[in-house]
Amino acid sequence: MNVKGMRAFIYTVEEGSLNAAAVRMNLSQPAVSRLIQILEEQVDAKLFYRNRKSLSPTREASLLYPEALKIISAIDDFPTQFDRMRTNTLAPLQVFSQARAANSIVLPAISMFAQMFPNIKINLEIVPRRELRKSVIEHRIDVAVHVAPFPVSGMILHEAARFPLFVLLHRDHPLATRQSITIAELQAERYIALKRGLMVRELIDQELAKTGQQLAVFHQASGMDAAQQLVAARLGYTFCDTTAILPHLRDHLVLVPCSSNMNIDLGIYCPSESESDPHEATLAFMDCIKSIISDIRSRD
Known part of the structure; x- marks a missing residue:
């Protein structure tokens, strides 16, 4: 089986287009298209649904992709592995x-x-x-x-x-000195939530739903680091555990226990x-x- 063809297949799956795969391989678009055509003949399966703007992998392509990736990864890593064997490191x-x-x-x-x-x-x-x-x-x-x-x-x-999830506040926030904060007390505060799809956001939403509670999202961040930066700017609160606090923000933020039992x-x-x-x-x-x-x- 042609190694170039497998590489063309992998890049096309990852990039979603022949043009982008061709750029990665430093080949022309027709050359990459021909490599994939040959690979389809070798595996006797259609690998992509073709339209004008992009290529979509078929079910067969989804099955082939992880195996092709293993093969190409092993080939790319062979010089390093051989050097390790030679030097016994x-x-x-x-x-x-x-x-x-x-x-x-x-x-x-x-x-x-x-x-x-x-x-x-x-x-x-x-x-x-x-x-x-x-x-x-x-x-x-x-x-x-x-x-x-x-x-x-x-x-x-x-x-x-x-690890328990705490309410993360700026240390100057009126609630920062509390021993514990309830979800009801947070209703009047601006909630800085992680975007939907992130595991911590899903966990928080699920735990709130179990008790029939909700928190209105005011700001939304694509990650925990960004959410902490917004808290440090006094724009609201978020939920965080002790392992995730950014070192340079520790002096500006405090973790207050939440009455709801949320853990990560x-x-x-x-x-x-x-x-x-x-x-x-x-x-x-x-x-x-x-x-x-x-x-x-x-x-x-």
Whole structure:
């Protein structure tokens, strides 16, 4: 099977058009179209529905994509793997984290791990949720820290830690000195919500619905970092746990317990053995993560 054809297929799925795939491959659009046509003949299946503006993958393309991605990833990684075999060096530990857990958990865990194993390299990537599927398919994750449940198959939960969601306020807010705040008391305040589709927003909406409560959204942010910036600007409140506060905003913000029982589960994940062989340092690094989480929870 033609490697160029598989690469053309992958890029077309990811870009949604032959022109964009051609740019990535530095080929002409007709050349890419011909590569895909040959691949369709080889697999004896139609891979795209074609229209004037874009291409849509068929069901067969959706089945082929993860397998093609694995093959191309292995080919691209072969020179590095061969060099490691030749020099007998340990591959870097691939660590993935959501942004919310990076500063408070993953970075301190890396520092702790490096003190014990100074010669083991670590590659840290802060991965948006939309890129997780591709990363897992490429077998590029040894350890991941992510809000549970993990949205992609192929990863298993090693351990989960539960953190309560607090009301996040500017420290000058009239409610900032309260021991606890009820949802009813928040009705008169401006709610800075995360946009729909984000896991934390979905969790909050579900918990409020269980008790028949609602909060009117005033501002909306595409991520927790942006929501915190708006709170720091005295534009309202949001919900947050202790692991997600931005370090440079800690002096300006306070977390006040909420009377509603809302929690977030943060999971430590690793690939299932059927998906990839575990890195030799995976368990040691996960122990560092658990130690950092234990320290955080003891301070709550």
